[in-house]
Amino acid sequence: MSRRAVRRLRGEQRAQEEPGLGQLGLDSGSEGPSPAAAGRARRGPARTGVSNRFELIPAEESEDEPPSREEQADAWLGERDAAERSNEGAVTEEAEGDGQRDGEEAEQLEQTVTEPQPVLSNKPRKKKKKRKTKKTSSGETLEDNDLEDIDSLLEKMEDTNGLSQQSQSGLIADSRPLLYIEHRNLNPENELKRYFGARAVLGDQRPRQRQYVRSTWLTAPKNTWPRYSSTGITMQLLDTRRGAQHFTFKHHREYQQVQFKFLDAVESMDPNNIVPLLEALEPYHVDSLLQLSDVCRMQEDQEMARDLVERALYSLECSFHPVFSLTSGTCRLDYRRPENRAFFLALFKHLMFLEKRGCPRTALEFCKLILSLDPENDPLCVLLLIDFLSLRAREYTFLTRMFQEWESHRNLSQLPNFAFSVPLAYFFLSQQEERSEPELSQARERAAQLIQLALIMFPSVLMPLLDHCSVQPDARVASHSFFGLNARISQPPALNQLTSLYVGRTHSLWKDPAVMAWLETNVHEVLRMVDARDSLVEESEHKRKMRYQSAPRNIYRHIILSEMKEAMAALPLEVTSQPVMGFDPLPPLDSIVSYTRPERTNRPSNESTLSLFFRSLLPNFNLQADIRPDGEEEAGAGQDLNQGVNRLMAAMRDMLANIQFQEPPRDDNPEGDGDWD
Structure with a gap:
């Protein structure tokens, strides 16, 4: 009161x-x-x-x-x-x-x-507390003592339960699906903020977003982009099998017409014909954006190339089905359908830009997303890339867990990248001081065991790896035939492509002096086993000869998209001889086509060389304009020849009449005393 x-x-x-x-x-x-x-x-x-x-x-x-x-x-x-x-x-x-x-x-x-x-009310009680704290100093002392007791109790609880809480969080992370995706890890700005701080990433000025821009997870829409409207792409739920939901993109009739015009522009081999499609018809046509992105990247305009890929992803995400989820890992897309390929390719190109930008954690999340869309077939073969991104992002636990869970049914140890990256991840885990001593010793043993198996199975990796790292091997290793030139020459071409791809991509991770010292110790141990004629060496040699005869089509597709010079040089002739389009590289042979492109009306193959020459000079000229359909006979073959010659002469006279010769400019002072140079 x-x-x-x-x-x-x-x-x-x-x-x-x-x-x-x-x-x-x-x-x-x-x-x-x-x-x-x-x-x-x-x-x-x-x-x-x-x-x-x-x-x-x-x-x-x-x-x-x-x-x-x-x-x-x-x-x-x-x-x-x-x-x-x-x-x-x-x-x-x-x-x-x-x-x-x-x-x-x-x-x-x-x-x-x-x-x-x-x-009846709480007001007297509150006022009593206020008067007590204001007037009585003993009350303040009691409250301070209570706060100190609470703080001390919390500190004791943290000290006693810290390890149990860490183990509990690790159990929670392990209980999630392997390809579980977090939305916050899809934003590269979050990773850059952890490295450089929010002020360095965002700056002092905060950009204003327009009201009509839709918020998405894969990309952040920009104010410079055209206003988004319905593009004619929708997503449809096909069926649900074995706990996985199968979706597909669908093109409406208007979008199909734009797609046909895009294919005509691609066949013209002129990128300038694609720009009018984006400006006039459809600013968010996905295949046009991906094709122009490759053109900009070849012209060293990386910023514009990345922006076009982000626009394509934004267009596709706006057309998602309400049930389609990026994080569940149970949504599937079939790469055999041409409508779905643009989403795979846009994600992969965006992933490569993120890795070059210095965001390996975000790139790893996008790599997991691509793998979750079709983990059985893996159309872009991101398994050849996910180990590198895991090592760069220091996600060693994820890589070792993936190897343990998928080795039994996917046989990951037969891929050179997993055979060498997994022991490297165990070695990095053994260098973490916050782990207990039994865990560290177990990681060291596991790393030594796996790296020795990798060196025995793929001996052709060692010398190119040391060469890229600018490390000179000792005399025993350099003179031994097991790691010599014969190991690289005798291996199958498909294995040569895989090893070249791995060395060219991940050699920077092996330059650490501690890693090189650990590798040298295990190389000498492998040489001891080879000299002792261990049975494991002979078994590995037999496996190399029987396997890796020819690489599947998804590996070729991955090498083309990665653009690794070492691996591109090892591609077979049947792949390099055919044209490769950036919007659909090496399409599957068993594609599921939902609509076909109509046949073109003009028949340029029936025209002669002379007709094509005059058509290049006079676009309106057509020597065979009066040719009738097949099966009809003409009266008088000489009459057609005369008509063609007459049209040719008329066209020549018309061309000569339109030619105007420009007179040379007159000199105002013809009697000038200037001299010729």
Whole structure:
């Protein structure tokens, strides 16, 4: 209760003291009502004669409810007022002393009066806490001590349960699916903020987003992009099999017409014919954006190339099915359908730009997304890339977990990249000091075992790897035939492509002196096994000869998209001889075609060389304009020849008549004394 309310009640009781005693049924000779009597008088049945209207406030309370703090305080204050009026002759100092004692006693009463009793509102309780903290220093000391006790308890809990919490979080991470994707890891700005800080990434100015821009997960739309509208691409749910949902993109009729014009522009071999499609017809045509991105990248315009790929991803994400999820890992797309290939290729190109930009963690998340769309077939063969991104992003646990879970049914150890990257991941785990000693020793043993198996299975990797790292091997390794030139010459061409791809991509991860020292120790151990004629060496040699005879089409597609010079040089002739388009490199041989391109009406193959020559000079000229369809006979073959010659002569006369010779400029001073140079 506030002091203002206390003073107001005190003044009311002073004004009503004389007439109120008889009406309340109290003795006029008594000095003042007792607190209990005052409480009973307020709650009793004889309330009709009450003159103080403030006493009617708790009228709705039940009769069996005990008196509240306010009622008891008011009664006690009334008694004190009567005592003060009986001592009117006292000095002012004594009255002031009594007033101070009244305040202290009132505070003691408020502290001792029924805290367990319920009240109608929480305001008195809050005010009591505020007065306690403001006036009493002992309360502050108690609160400070309580806070210190809480902090000390929390510190003890963190010290005792820190390891258990870390192990629990690790169990939660392991309980998730292997290809689980987090939305926050799809944004490269989050990774750049962790490296350089938010101010260095965003700058002082925050760009304003337009109102109509739709928020997406794969890319962040920019203000410089054209306004997005319906592009004619939709996503359709086909069926659900074995817990996986199979989707497909679908092109509407208007989008199909734009696709036909795009194919005509590609056949013209002129990139300038693709630009009008984006400007006039469809600014978010996906295949046109991907093809122009390759053109810009060849012209060293990396920023524009990356921007075009992001526009393509934005267009495709805006057409997602409501049930399609990026993070579940259970949504599938069939690469055999041409409508779905653009999404695979846009994700892969965006992934490569992110890796070059210095965002390996974000690139790894996109690589997991591509693999989750078709993990069985892996049309872009991202398994040849995911180990490199895991090592660069320092996600060693993910790489070792993937190897353990997929080795039994995918035979990952037969790929050179997994055979060498997994032991390297175990070696990096053995260098982490925060792990326990048993874990470190187990990681070291596992790393040594796997790297020795990799060197025995793929001996042709060692020398090119050392060459790229600018490391000169010792005399024993350089002179031994097991790692010599014969190992690279005798291996099949398909294996040569895989080893060249791995060495050209991941050689920078092996340049660490500690890694090189660990590799040297295991190389000498392998040479000891080779000299001892271990049976494992002969088995590995037999496997190399029987396997890797020819690479599947998805590996060729991956090498073309990766553009690794070492691997491109090892591609077979049947791949390099055929034209490769950036919007659909090496399409599957068993494609599922939903619509076909109509046949072209003109027949340039029927025209002669002379007709093509004059057509290049005169586009309107057609020597065979009057040729009738097959099966119809013409009367007089010489008549057609005469007509063709006449048209040719008429066209020549028309061309010569339109030729205008420009006269040389006249000199204003023909008799000038200038000399010829």
